[in-house]
Amino acid sequence: MTSANERARRPIRVLPPALAARIAAGEVIERPASVVKELVENALDAGAREIRVEVRGGGLTLIRVSDDGIGIPPEELPLACQRHATSKLPGDDLTQIRTLGFRGEALPSIAAVAELTLVSAADDSGVGRRLTLRDGAVAVDEPAPRPRGTTVTVRRLFQNMPARLAAAGRPQAEVALIGQTVRRLALAAPHVRMTLVVDERQVLQTSGSGDRATTLIELYGPALAGRLQPLGPFEVAGACISGLIADPEVTRPGRNQVHVIVNGRWTQPRGLLTTIEAAYRPLLPRGRHPVLVLVIETEPEKVDVNIHPSKLEVRLLAEQEIGRAAGELIRTVLGQRPRSLQLPAQADFDPLATAPLVAEESSTYDDDGPIVTPGLPPLRLIGQVQARLLLLEGSDGLYLVDQHRAHERILYERLKALHGAEREEPFVLPDPLLIELRPAQAARFSRRLDELAALGFRCEVFGSHTFLLRAAPPMPGVLPGLSGDALAALGQPDELLKTLLALADEEAAGETWKERLWVELACRTAVRRGRPLERPAMRALVEALGHTAAPAVCPHGSPLLLRVGEELIARTFGW
Secondary structure: OOOHHHHHHOOOOOOOHHHHHHHHHHHHOOOHHHHHHHHHHHHHHOOOOEEEEEEEHHHOOEEEEEEOOOOOOHHHHHHHOOOOOOOOOHHHOHHHOOOOOOOOOHHHHHHHHOEEEEEEEOOOOOEEEEEEEEOOEEEEEEEEEOOOEEEEEEEOOOOOOHHHHHHOOOHHHHHHHHHHHHHHHHHHOOOOEEEEEEOOEEEEEOOOOOOHHHHHHHHHOHHHOOOEEEEEEEEEOOEEEEEEEEOOOOEEOOOOOEEEEEOOEEEOOHHHHHHHHHHHHHHOOOOOEEOEEEEEEOOHHHEEOOOOOOOOOOEEOOHHHHHHHHHHHHHHHHHHOOEEOOOOOOOOOOHHHHOOOEOOOOOOOOOOOOEOOOOOOOEEEEEEEOOOEEEEEEOOEEEEEEHHHHHHHHHHHHHHHHOOOOOOOOEEEEEEEEEEOOHHHHHHHHHOHHHHHHOOOEEEEOOOOEEEEEEEOOOOOOOOOOOOOOOOOOOOOHHHHHHHHHHHOOOOOHHHHHHHHHHHHHHHHOOOOOOOOOHHHHHHHHHHHHOOOOOOEOOOOOEOEEEEEHHHHHHHHOO
16 A cells, blocks of 8 residues: 555656546546547538448447548548647637537547547548557558548447446447437537447438428437427527427426537537526426427637537526527427327227317307407307316317416416516405414514515514415405406415415525415415306406416416317318
């Protein structure tokens, strides 16, 4: 065992090149997927229109990447395998990087931990050059047949790094990561035809059509067809923002299909991703994430791509401004997009057994004409279904509205609006509500009085353990006596005090506590399912919903608006 003193007496020395290369390789080449990423990025920088990736043994036995790019001239092939040698940094200006690679570390790093063979040709003569490196040293250097382009073959990855080899996952796990990497690169370069072959079996291929929506469907399956909505394009802070997002009913349990592409580079800017997730989180069920592609194009000097060894993260100069604008766009698209009904094929379909029960006393159509609002298409009220849903007709099919969740959304946005820049005056209760508490509860409630007042709930001390609630935010359908309330007496006013007391007793504070208060108040006081509604109340509910920012989802992220499209109706009836 070497003592600390012995270690302290060792002189400073320059490491041997081979050892330094292996240490540097550890930063760039973490696992087989890292090799695939670096080699495919090189092919993209070379202008390839077609890239083929082959792997065996999870990439530990073999990785081969072939492209039809510009190739490497024979005399430059040895130089390409030296550290810090690159053709991608003209003028040595790090603020003008327009390529995916620029450090000149990929090939020498791979060669330090595997056997590396390059075959490349830079013209159409049909003859190129083959270079094989073992342990970082040239073992083979000879002419080789090759059309224009490059093939890089990596064998026995981590052969000289037993610990790294032992830490590698099972072949299936490594293949899954390689597939994820190829999908990300293909999505960032939809104009390039990409093929992935695993153990001589093709598992993925894109057409190279140049259309990102087509590429997304090719990568993640035909279930996305017809379910993708465009984002933008629009400009903010000198950047052009565009992209795609799937319909709200198409969600995933993880973030693997949330993609950010900056200047053609798939990346993970943490601050931007946090802002984006905060935008879609209230609009989707808990634990679910969208299928999303956000594309950002900006001047190279406005993005720092040199902050991560593997270039997986970048820093945008106007990241906060771009994130807020992108988040608002995502929130608008998700919040206003109704779910579409998708029926599975059924051999024994009984239409009478599944037909909705529409209240018999409802007239066929609403005589007052269509309901026209900014957030919903013009809708004509038909009636109430099972005292839970409102049934309406639009130009593109039938719409079902969950009455409880619709009222939730209306109340949530009214409560939140009072906390915004332009505040409404709180509603003064005709008869103040008495709040009687135990001593410990009263002490905790007293500490919340200022916060509650800022949210529109004006309480005053009425005794040692007693308070009076004199005013509250306007809550349509909940607070009796609210002028112009077409939803009067629909909600659950008795839940107002219970919810306030329960939330005031919590330890949480700040924005998290406010958001929870708004959501819980809206949920507990909204009209219940099973409550029959009169036609004026139905119309008022739909009209108020159409004036909200997110009329398709409740504050918990659950759907409240379902569209039964005319195409589904036609297909079901065989028209």
